[in-house]
Amino acid sequence: MEQQTIIKVQNLSKKFGSFEAVKNVSFTVNKGDVFGFLGPNGAGKSTTIRCLLSLISPDSGSIELFDKSLSKNRSEILANIGSIIEKPDFYKYLSAQKNLEIFARISGANVSKKEIAEMLDFVGLGDRAKHKVKGFSHGMKQRLGIAQTLLHKPELIILDEPTTGLDPQGIIEIRNLILRLKNEQNKTILLSSHQLSEIELIANRMVIINQGKSIVEGSVEELLNSEETLVRIEVDQVDSAIELIRMKFNPQEISRTSANELEVFISKKLVPEITKELVLAGFALHSIEPKRKLEDYFIKTIQS
Numbered sequence: 001m002e003q004q005t006i007i008k009v010q011n012l013s014k015k016f017g018s019f020e021a022v023k024n025v026s027f028t029v030n031k032g033d034v035f036g037f038l039g040p041n042g043a044g045k046s047t048t049i050r051c052l053l054s055l056i057s058p059d060s061g062s063i064e065l066f067d068k069s070l071s072k073n074r075s076e077i078l079a080n081i082g083s084i085i086e087k088p089d090f091y092k093y094l095s096a097q098k099n100l101e102i103f104a105r106i107s108g109a110n111v112s113k114k115e116i117a118e119m120l121d122f123v124g125l126g127d128r129a130k131h132k133v134k135g136f137s138h139g140m141k142q143r144l145g146i147a148q149t150l151l152h153k154p155e156l157i158i159l160d161e162p163t164t165g166l167d168p169q170g171i172i173e174i175r176n177l178i179l180r181l182k183n184e185q186n187k188t189i190l191l192s193s194h195q196l197s198e199i200e201l202i203a204n205r206m207v208i209i210n211q212g213k214s215i216v217e218g219s220v221e222e223l224l225n226s227e228e229t230l231v232r233i234e235v236d237q238v239d240s241a242i243e244l245i246r247m248k249f250n251p252q253e254i255s256r257t258s259a260n261e262l263e264v265f266i267s268k269k270l271v272p273e274i275t276k277e278l279v280l281a282g283f284a285l286h287s288i289e290p291k292r293k294l295e296d297y298f299i300k301t302i303q304s
């Protein structure tokens with residue numbers, strides 16, 4: 001069965017003055033994806049998301065949502081998206097339930113009190129429905145924000161860095177909630193983050209964006225578990241170790257990174273073999289650390 005495309009962004013560019021915040025960004029989100037939009041701070045994630053929500057208009061490129069052009073079907077498309085792009089704002093002296101009732105009325109969503117109660121249950125705030133938002137933790141407000149995005153029953157949910165500022169427990173709650181949105185409510189979710197670990201835990205597909213450009217897109221599993229691995233080896237006599245590895249394994253790339261360390265790009269399967277050969281040849285092997293290529297790449301990107 002052919003997969004339905006929910007978001008198709010092609011060659012999107014946006015400048016602020018002469019500064020190019022987004023340069024030719026392209027990616028595709030399919031129905032049922034938890035799609036990770038990964039990049040360091042300032043990469044252009046929020047700018048892209050603001051274009052998707054038609055809050056700003058791109059300078060060039062095309063955006064299709066639900067197989068329709070955003071520029072030509074704006075209100076129909078936006079009615080099918082729920083989003084949190086900044087910290088959700090509530091009437092703090094009103095209860096969680098009252099807040100949702102008001103937001104439902106403002107957005108014109110036809111939602112019964114029973115449905116609102118179910119949404120609050122879904123985000124784990126059922127027993128707090130009558131409590132004033134004033135006393136809610138940041139995590140609870142974030143979950144109430146997610147309930148708010150569900151009011152008009154959208155097919156696509158866009159969350160811009162939803163776990164920023166949350167404590168570890170709060171992060172786990174949001175993560176579980178996102179997975180339940182996909183599994184129990186059949187939502188498609190676009191989730192931006194600057195943390196690979198976050199995306200790895202919940203997304204099935206992702207794009208990495210850096211300095212306004214999309215760099216790599218694909219299945220999280222395939223991208224993170226690619227056969228080719230960067231292996232860091234701490235050993236005495238680095239140059240002789242490089243010679244030995246070159247001779248026996250013919251790696252694609254190998255280089256000395258410090259007086260007692262080398263890096264080699266090689267198939268994951270060969271790591272035990274390399275270890276054995278170095279030890280048998282009498283090298284003092286202090287450590288051997290395989291790093292997934294993408295992880296290493298992403299860390300370098302962030303640090304640069």
Ligand SMILES: Nc1ncnc2c1ncn2[C@@H]1O[C@H](COP(=O)(O)OP(=O)(O)OP(=O)(O)O)[C@@H](O)[C@H]1O
Pocket residue numbers: 016019021039040041042043044045046047048161194
């Ligand atoms: N309205 C604006 N005017 C000028 N520059 C802007 C504007 N909005 C964003 N930028 C710049 O564009 C770049 C990309 O910002 P953007 O917010 O899209 O990044 P981001 O990936 O979402 O990062 P963060 O997680 O820090 O928000 C940044 O350098 C930012 O300073």
